[in-house]
Amino acid sequence: MTRIKRGKITVRTRKKLKQETKGFRGAWSILSRPMSQIALKSLNFSYIHRKKKLNVYRKLCILRLNATVRGLGLPITYNSFISTLNNNKCKLNRNILTQISVRDDRTFMNLVKLHFCEN
Numbered sequence: 785m786t787r788i789k790r791g792k793i794t795v796r797t798r799k800k801l802k803q804e805t806k807g808f809r810g811a812w813s814i815l816s817r818p819m820s821q822i823a824l825k826s827l828n829f830s831y832i833h834r835k836k837k838l839n840v841y842r843k844l845c846i847l848r849l850n851a852t853v854r855g856l857g858l859p860i861t862y863n864s865f866i867s868t869l870n871n872n873k874c875k876l877n878r879n880i881l882t883q884i885s886v887r888d889d890r891t892f893m894n895l896v897k898l899h900f901c902e903n
Contacts, residue, residue, distance in 0.1 A: 845882040852885040856896060865896075872899050 801819040804826070805812055812822040850862035869876070876884075876895075885892045 842878065845878045848882045849878060849885060852882075852892065853896070856893070858896070858900070860896070860900065868899050874899065 798816050798819070801816065801823055802813070804823045805819045807813070808822060811818045813819065846862060849865070853860050853862055853865045866878075869881075881892075881895075884895065
């Protein structure tokens with residue numbers, strides 16, 4: 785009998801799954817059905833964790849700002865700092881404030897003096 789070559793599309797699909805699940809342990813990187821399942825699961829996790837990363841970064845910004853504000857030696861907390869900025873209609877968000885506090889201490893100190901010496 786002549787030899788029949790089969791499954792070009794299936795082989796191609798499995799090859800793609802193999803690339804996606806490279807480095808996974810056990811059957812997840814060997815058998816085709818668990819490979820497809822874990823590939824979908826990993827895509828779902830990556831989507832979820834991209835969203836969670838934003839929350840983690842926001843918490844980090846808040847921690848940095850709180851440490852910087854308390855380190856100034858003034859009787860100010862993060863909460864009072866943000867509320868005063870909001871009352872004075874300051875449009876800088878937490879991310880920008882954190883970058884200013886990390887990169888340019890003098891500008892941040894001027895910002896604090898400007899908003900806290902008015903009251």
